[in-house]
Amino acid sequence: MTTTTANTPRTALARVIAAGTHQRVLAFASLVVLLIGFSIASPNFMQTSNMIAILQATSVNGVLAVAVTLVIITGGIDLSVGTMMTFCAVITGVVLTYAGLPLLLGVFAAIATGALCGSMSGTFVAKMKIPPFIATLGMMLILKGLSLVISGTRPIYFNDTPGFSMISRGSLIGDIFPAMPIPNGVLILFIVAGVAAYILNRTVLGRYCFALGSNEESVRLSGVNTDRWKIAIYALAGAIVGIAGLLIASRLNSAQPALGLGYELEAIAAVVIGGTSLSGGRGSILGSLIGALIMAVLTNGLRVLSVAQEWQTVVTGAIIILAVYADMMRRKGAS
Amino acid sequence: MLSRRILIGALSATLALGAAPSAFAQDKEIYIPLISKGFQHQFWQAVKSGADQAAEEFGVRITFEGPDNETMVDRQIDMLAAALANNPSAIGFAALDSQAAIPLLQQAADAGIPVIAFDSGVEGDIPATTATTDNVAAAALAADKMAEKIGGAGKVAVVAHDQTSRTGIDRRDGFLNQIAANYPGIEVVSVQYGAGDQLQSTEVAKAILTANPDLVGMFGTNEGSAIGIVNAIREMGTEGVTIIGYDSGKAQTDAIREGLMAGAITQNPVGIGYETVKAAIAAMNGEELPAIIDTGFYYYDQSNIDDAEIQAVLYD
Numbered sequence: 001m002t003t004t005t006a007n008t009p010r011t012a013l014a015r016v017i018a019a020g021t022h023q024r025v026l027a028f029a030s031l032v033v034l035l036i037g038f039s040i041a042s043p044n045f046m047q048t049s050n051m052i053a054i055l056q057a058t059s060v061n062g063v064l065a066v067a068v069t070l071v072i073i074t075g076g077i078d079l080s081v082g083t084m085m086t087f088c089a090v091i092t093g094v095v096l097t098y099a100g101l102p103l104l105l106g107v108f109a110a111i112a113t114g115a116l117c118g119s120m121s122g123t124f125v126a127k128m129k130i131p132p133f134i135a136t137l138g139m140m141l142i143l144k145g146l147s148l149v150i151s152g153t154r155p156i157y158f159n160d161t162p163g164f165s166m167i168s169r170g171s172l173i174g175d176i177f178p179a180m181p182i183p184n185g186v187l188i189l190f191i192v193a194g195v196a197a198y199i200l201n202r203t204v205l206g207r208y209c210f211a212l213g214s215n216e217e218s219v220r221l222s223g224v225n226t227d228r229w230k231i232a233i234y235a236l237a238g239a240i241v242g243i244a245g246l247l248i249a250s251r252l253n254s255a256q257p258a259l260g261l262g263y264e265l266e267a268i269a270a271v272v273i274g275g276t277s278l279s280g281g282r283g284s285i286l287g288s289l290i291g292a293l294i295m296a297v298l299t300n301g302l303r304v305l306s307v308a309q310e311w312q313t314v315v316t317g318a319i320i321i322l323a324v325y326a327d328m329m330r331r332k333g334a335s
Numbered sequence: 336m337l338s339r340r341i342l343i344g345a346l347s348a349t350l351a352l353g354a355a356p357s358a359f360a361q362d363k364e365i366y367i368p369l370i371s372k373g374f375q376h377q378f379w380q381a382v383k384s385g386a387d388q389a390a391e392e393f394g395v396r397i398t399f400e401g402p403d404n405e406t407m408v409d410r411q412i413d414m415l416a417a418a419l420a421n422n423p424s425a426i427g428f429a430a431l432d433s434q435a436a437i438p439l440l441q442q443a444a445d446a447g448i449p450v451i452a453f454d455s456g457v458e459g460d461i462p463a464t465t466a467t468t469d470n471v472a473a474a475a476l477a478a479d480k481m482a483e484k485i486g487g488a489g490k491v492a493v494v495a496h497d498q499t500s501r502t503g504i505d506r507r508d509g510f511l512n513q514i515a516a517n518y519p520g521i522e523v524v525s526v527q528y529g530a531g532d533q534l535q536s537t538e539v540a541k542a543i544l545t546a547n548p549d550l551v552g553m554f555g556t557n558e559g560s561a562i563g564i565v566n567a568i569r570e571m572g573t574e575g576v577t578i579i580g581y582d583s584g585k586a587q588t589d590a591i592r593e594g595l596m597a598g599a600i601t602q603n604p605v606g607i608g609y610e611t612v613k614a615a616i617a618a619m620n621g622e623e624l625p626a627i628i629d630t631g632f633y634y635y636d637q638s639n640i641d642d643a644e645i646q647a648v649l650y651d
Contacts (some may be wrong), residue, residue, distance in 0.1 A: 044421045053416035060409065155432060248409055252435040258406035294569060302418035306398045309374055333530075 026330060027274055027290040033044065034294065038301035045304050052182060054293075054300045058183015059168070059185035060248045061087070061226075064267035065274070066196045067240035069249035069288040071269055073200070075213040075280025076125060076132035078234070080117070080139035081241050082263030086256070087143040088113045088245030090172060093156030093255035096164060097303055103163050111242040117143060122231035129238070153258035158253050168250035185247045189289075192243055197285040199236070209233050213280025270295050273323040336616045364396055367615045368418035369427035369608070370411060371401035372454065377650035378582070378604050382454070386427070391615055392406075395424075398644075408432045408504025415439045425449040425615035433458035449618035453611040455501060458516075464624040466610040468602040470502050473510030473632040474556070477579045477600050478518070480634055481552050484577040484597050488520035489551035492543045494564055496531035496557040503528075506556040506581065524550070529563050532578040535565020537570070544573055558584045561599060566592045583649040591640060598636030606630035 039046040064081045071078040088110040096106040109128060117139065124135035158164040166182060174181030202207035208229040220226045249255045267271045274291030276283025302312040340516035369386055373375055373379040383399040390397040397639055398418075402410040408431045415437060418426060420553045426443055430436050440461045443450055452462035481491060493510060497503040507526060514521050525543050529536030536555070541564050546551060555561030561580030566585070567574060580587050590596040607630045614624055 042421075047420060050417070050420035052419060053413070056416070057413040157434065159434075205435075251412070252408050252432065252434060254408075254434060256406060256408050256432065259408060261405075262403065262407075300417050300420075301411070303400065303414065303421050306368075306421070309400050 008095060010073060021275060027287055027294065027323070031290055031297065034153055034297050034301065038297070038304065041301075042304050045301060049179075050304065052186075054296050055189075056183050057187040058292050058296040059264070060244050060251070061181070061270060062189045062289055063192050063240060063244040063247060064195050065288040065292045066285055067237040067244070068117045068264070068267045069271050069274075069283055069285055070196065070209060070237045070240075071132070072202065072268075072276055073209050073213045073283045074230060074233055075088050076230075076234075077136065077217065077268070077278070078121065078160065078237060079133065079136040079264050080121060080143060081267055082235075083140050083144040083147065083260035084114060084117050084238065084241045085245040085248060085263065086258075086260035087117065087147045088242040089249035089255035090147045090156065090257055092249055093158070093245060095152060096158060096161045097156050100160065103161055106161070107166070107246060109241050110246045111201060112269065114242025114245065115239040118241065119231050121236035121238070121292060122234025123186045125234065125304060126227040126230040139266065140261075147257040147260070151192050151246070151255065155254040156255050158249065158255075162323075165250050165253045165280075166238050168247050185251060188243065188247060192240060193285050193289050196240065200285060205229065205232060205236070210281055213282070215281075264316050266295065267292075269320050273320060291323075294323075300310040343427050345580045359371060365394075365424045365616070365619070366398075366421060366424050367425050367427060367612060368398045368400070368421065369453070369611060370414050370418060370429070371399060371427075371473070372405050372411070372431050374399075374401035374403065381604035381648070381650050382608040382611075383484070383642070384603035384614050385610075387608070388605070389609045389612035395612065395616065396614060401429075405431055408435050412436060413429055419443060419446075419448070423448060425451060425619050426453045427453055427611040427615055428457060428462075429454040430457045437461075448614065451611050451618060453607055462638045464609055464614050464626060464628055466614055466628045466630050468632050469627070469629040470505035470600045470605070471509035471512075472629075473580040473581075473600045473602070474506040474554075475513035477554055477581070478510045478513035480598060481554060481579050482514070482521060483579060484579075485521070485551045487518055490522050490524045490547055490549055491552035491554065492525040492541050492547065492550055493523065493527070494536050494543070494553065494555045494560040495526060496536075496560050498528055499510070503556065510554055510556075519592040521552075529560055531557050531559035533559045533562045533566065536560045537566040538563075540564045540567035542572060544568070544571055544576070550576055554579045555579075556581050556630070557581040558587060561596070562586045562590075565596055568595065583651070586641065586647060588651070590639045591635070591637060596636060598634055599634050601635055601645070601648050603631040603633070604650070605648055 064085065068078050091113045092106045092110045095109040096103065120135050121139050124130045125132045134298050150263035170184050171181045172184055173187060178292055200209060212226060212230060216226055271288045272278060273294055274287030276287055298316060299312065302315060347479060371379050371382060379401055386397050386399055395572050400414050410437055411431050415428065415436060419439060419442060423636040426448055440450055442463050449462050449463045452465040454467055456465040456467055493507060495503055496506045511523060514523055527543060528537045536559055540553065544567055553564045555564045564578050578596040580596055583601055587596065587599060591598060610628050610630050614628055617624055631650060639645050
């Protein structure tokens, strides 16, 4: 495995594609089973409006899951995505509502803020050698605090920027096909996932992402500046988190500064359900997307069935363990 | 392949379990989901128990859900969306942020589903009514009790939870206006804000006590504010200050039992839940409803804290 620079990432990639396909089939099968099961259990589940509600509920968590997937594949973890999302939303609020600047600048501000925060996390991890868990835990708290400071602990509303809420609530697809009023937020999720999957599977950055997670030392020994690539990946993840910030702010028509804690764990749950390994070097964007959909279908379905809320939480936890266990068993059987 | 079968089997079992209650629910019964601001807090559990009581009494089915904490605005919206999917007869809703919920509430209104706001209410004209505590009247009662305890004269101060929320404004002004209108001998020397946080309220209360050594009374506008005052008095060893609190919780009821706190106003969370469901049924039947349904409040102190009527509305 330590032969040449070019070989290491390629072999890693080949393995990932082979392993990933099976896992995606498993995750996708679970998703279909859930959809069918809930449809049988309640006639109210399989309606267009409810399916759209599920997709809408997936959009923010899905985008966060895509971001976290990139970091997790490098063998890292990002606990700060939830509060970073909020921070980006608050910065957008400052740009659009406080400063009254045009909509496009607000969008740019969110993505740039995310990229900046991500590159800071990346620097802590790569240059200062702080373990990713600790570095991003610190960022999580820093960004939570800064969101509260900047906003004065009050929500920032976007009433003065009428187009802003259309980012998430509007429906370009619905304008063309009135029967399918899929919100733009969902469209953005799929675009983000598509672009991230392309970067991961077709570019140098993606190859190094897998290589860092499989065997960072060998990549370094072959003369690659691993620090630089790692920071780039954290920054890319941050920029994607910025998009999640836009989605949630647009959906709520406000930047809610206290929101954000707990969202990182749901994103990580979606990633592991989708078959990405927490030890790095292996994973897929499509898997995480399916993982996020499974979480949303499960939550929505249990609600539609009127399962008591305390039991919903229990079931969700059990599903996470079950999904990861099934994946491990399959892997064991395969090897 | 074995693992996949296990997974699918477990999922179907889960669904079967989940489906059991709703299997009975397929005939056209009356279904009213309540989406609250919280779930596991004692206050919200008390609201839920009131709603359950009404559901049993009127033979309707309810569900009660709320996000894990009051910051999760988007989770509350998702809950509302799932509730709407079930074609409910009416919906009870306590908005974390009214604006964020407008599209879905509009959807409910368009579908002819009455929306009953409860606790803090929902801005706009969509709700048929709002079941809530009359905070102005409740705080005025606190002012009356304060005047009674301190003999209608002396300096008092208020530790409020915030200056922007409806409840914060109503409780503060309800107290201040009652004093201004009826008790010329009482001077309110300070109104300060501790965000309802126990520690922050303690610091605020200590600052007030330090600045006003001749203070005879303090009013805390919610649980955290009231406990903050109690902590401040304990830490500074001040004597002769009458404390009136708001809501309950173990720390507050203990302070009342041991005599450190004179008494407190309690809302009636059970009543909020009960009246919400009752109003939902009335709205469904097309009955006229008042804009606000006052769900009631009580003043409790050492003498009546163990009465059945009071115990029913207190929470630890």
